[in-house]
Amino acid sequence: MPDRQRADARRNYTRILAVAKEEVAANGAGASLEQIARTAGVGSATVRRHFPTRRALLEAVSRDWIEALCVRAQDLTGRDDSRNALLEWLSEVIAYGVSVRGLAAALAYDGARADLVENSCSAALEEAAGPLLRHAVQDGTVATGVTVGDLITLVVGIVLATEHNPDPATRADELFRLAVAGLSPQP
Structure with a gap:
């Protein structure tokens, strides 16, 4: 304003x-x-x-939550275990997304309009979490080519897929752990 x-x-x-x-x-x-x-x-x-636009309203409503997640990304940057720091931050994004109605929609890209309309919420998170991801990639604990945008899209999908579940927080966490572990059996 x-x-x-x-x-x-x-x-x-x-x-x-x-x-x-x-x-x-x-x-x-x-x-x-x-x-x-x-x-x-x-x-x-x-x-x-x-x-x-509805997006402008959702972004304004979500601003405080986005700022808190940005601060948290900065706090976690530089930890010795860069992969766990990134995963901890992503878990917190999911937890916020589950508990703060409208946040996942504010983070979601607007389909065909994604190239035309910048998503300020996602842009702020991408900037804040960029160093977290870069450290994990440099340490060899996250694959090259993964972007913060990819991770936010994954998180948004999980949150939106579980929002009507009787226990959305637990189900979202389970799906996130599945995505992180992959489908292959663990040795």
């Missing part, structure tokens, strides 16, 4: 964002923009002026 906005516009933005956080927490990424507008006491045009 630009600092040069009028005071009433800043208040509207703040109120809309607070209501949107509650609505997304209750109803996920499909939260009704019209309901957000009604609850915030503004018109739907005001919501769309501040958040022109």
Whole structure:
């Protein structure tokens, strides 16, 4: 939100964002923009002026969580066991994705529009986790050619696939462990 906005516009933005956080927490990424507008006491045009797309709204709602995950990636960078540091961070991204409704949708690329619309949430995580992945690749514990974008896509897929499971956190963790271990039997 630009600092040069009028005071009433800043208040509207703040109120809309607070209501949107509650609505997304209750109803996920499909939260009704019209309901957000009604609850915030503004018109739907005001919501769309501040958040022109659903993605913009989800990104704003998820900003604090994304920042926390970025800080966590930085904290884990430089650990002796680079693979475990990367896996620990990815597990935390999954845990946030399961517990914070709407976060996986905010991280997901927008299909055919992925080349046209930058996903600021994923871009922030890619930048923050880049050093984690580079260390693991340099140490030979993660295959070359893997990108943070690949890993975020995997995490988003796991979170979205398990969101309606009776115990989504446990199921998401199981699927993540399967993806990490692969399908081959362990010796």
